[in-house]
Amino acid sequence: MTEPAKIWGVGVGPGDPELLTLKAHRIITNADVIAYPAPSEGDSLARSIVADYLSGAQKEIVIRISMDPARFPPRDVYDQAVEEIGRHTASGQSVAILCEGDPFFYGSFMYMFEKLAQLGPVEVIPGVSSMMASAAALQTPLASRNDVICVIPATLETDDIQTRLDAADMAVFIKVGRHLAKIKAVLQKAGLLEFAHYIERATMMEEQRSPLSEIRSDTAPYFSMILVHRRGKAL
Amino acid sequence: MTEPAKIWGVGVGPGDPELLTLKAHRIITNADVIAYPAPSEGDSLARSIVADYLSGAQKEIVIRISMDPARFPPRDVYDQAVEEIGRHTASGQSVAILCEGDPFFYGSFMYMFEKLAQLGPVEVIPGVSSMMASAAALQTPLASRNDVICVIPATLETDDIQTRLDAADMAVFIKVGRHLAKIKAVLQKAGLLEFAHYIERATMMEEQRSPLSEIRSDTAPYFSMILVHRRGKAL
Incomplete structure (x- = not known):
């Protein structure tokens, strides 16, 4: 003791x-x-x-x-x-x-x-958060210089998500789960779907990652995230 | 090797x-x-x-x-x-x-x-970021449930900062340095100055923290941050 x-x-x-x-x-x-x-x-x-x-x-x-x-x-x-x-x-x-x-x-x-x-x-x-772990696993820098990062719970309503996305250079969607289809639709409308990365269970044995556009399912595990940079990538 | x-x-x-x-x-x-x-x-x-x-x-x-x-x-x-x-x-x-x-x-x-x-x-x-370290040192949870966190470089122009701040539940200002007075003015105008926490050199020997309203200087070290939650605190 x-x-x-x-x-x-x-x-x-x-x-x-x-x-x-x-x-x-x-x-x-x-x-x-x-x-x-x-x-x-x-x-x-x-x-x-x-x-x-x-x-x-x-x-x-x-x-x-x-x-x-x-x-x-x-x-x-x-x-x-x-x-x-x-x-x-x-x-x-x-x-x-x-x-x-x-x-x-x-x-x-x-x-x-x-x-x-x-x-x-x-x-x-403090600990290493899933956000930083996801960026590292995806080999995707989160933000450079004057970029604004917004962490957006996928549980929000569509209109609210759109408003917050507009304010972001890098958007990090958390709590994706059963809201996967909604986030895909919002990003499609914003012309950002092609830039979006999907990852689940970052750094765990069962880690999975792919371009979001290749995910066919409408739901995801709770420990999943979507990262998307307005310019395609931070750098 | x-x-x-x-x-x-x-x-x-x-x-x-x-x-x-x-x-x-x-x-x-x-x-x-x-x-x-x-x-x-x-x-x-x-x-x-x-x-x-x-x-x-x-x-x-x-x-x-x-x-x-x-x-x-x-x-x-x-x-x-x-x-x-x-x-x-x-x-x-x-x-x-x-x-x-x-x-x-x-x-x-x-x-x-x-x-x-x-x-x-x-x-x-991935590593522990200054954002998580600052929240821990200030004993201030960053976000709960549906809160949106925005990380905003203080180097942005005033109008731009205001727009991004509007989209945030928790705003984390980084790269404060010589932009301290500007951030204070923006938060004052938004009625959020009383909720803002200032911290420099989180987790280092020289760590300093205080309510932002008590900071008299117009500049800060490069390794300083301001955290402010729209509701005063996440919980």
Whole structure:
């Protein structure tokens, strides 16, 4: 126990266990307790990313979160997790909360952050985000010089997406999932479809990537992104 | 020499040497040659971030880049560096090119990338970007749910900045430097000044942060950012 009662929100990166930072690795392997989100049933992606680094001697808190959008965010689940974490920190045990990618880039960690901060100091350890990992895997620079990057959730309405796209030099669509056909239609109309890159599960074993125009399906996995630069490429 | 003749563009993160990824650490310590940008005179920030990990036995290529905007990007300097790197890879020596933050997030690495790719396979290792590091240091989540994040270079004209700001839920201003007064004026006009956070040199020893409204100076260091969420905070 190096720093008793401390809480960390730790970015574990986009999927490749080697894309953990040295700091995240140190904290996760030294914390008394690790906590992580998981679906209602099945394994936690965040835990699977760091699995090889765990000794098995740590206490683990599984935060089970329903993926049903109608029930998101499930505040009762987060509140209960904060309470459980609080019991550990009160007894002098440090807790590292694992976050996929970066904790503050659309991460569900933020739903616990304010209440955790009432328990004591919370340090946030930034991580490699899926956006940077996708650009690297696609060998596509995001932006040069005066370019504006817009990160646009594909969950927005078509009109809203068009407005935001107009303001972007590089548009990064996240949460593509069942909104794939909508994004393709918007990009087609804007004359940008030919420039768009599709990628799913960047840096994971199952990574897939291709020009968006070659994707025939109308839906995609949750961990998919579309990157498109107004000039075709940043450089 | 584990992978002869290979070239990597390696993100070394925002400044804290512990925010290097495990993969970046492995590649940088194993490469035959390391190359890095540096100003016309003085030390390289990218090299200083990894200095403690270097054995001193590696060949080093310093890419000296004038910070004069009128001479940027200096294509002759980049071409010369690519040529020198090519001489090493041709003789079987692997080369790791160090990039501050993430290589493809406004990094000057992109100016060499296409020509490097003609020499052989180039792998890009994503890094923790200053954007995520700044949000973590400010304890400010970037975006939740359907929020759009816009990364806006402060170098743009006032009208252009206003248009892009209108399209953002979270605006991240980069390259603030001598454009600080302009950004303050735009945010004041938009009624967002009170929500804006200022940070310079995130995760470095010299990190400074404060509400933007308390900054009296009209200029800032190059490595400074302003983060502002339209609702005051993402959550």
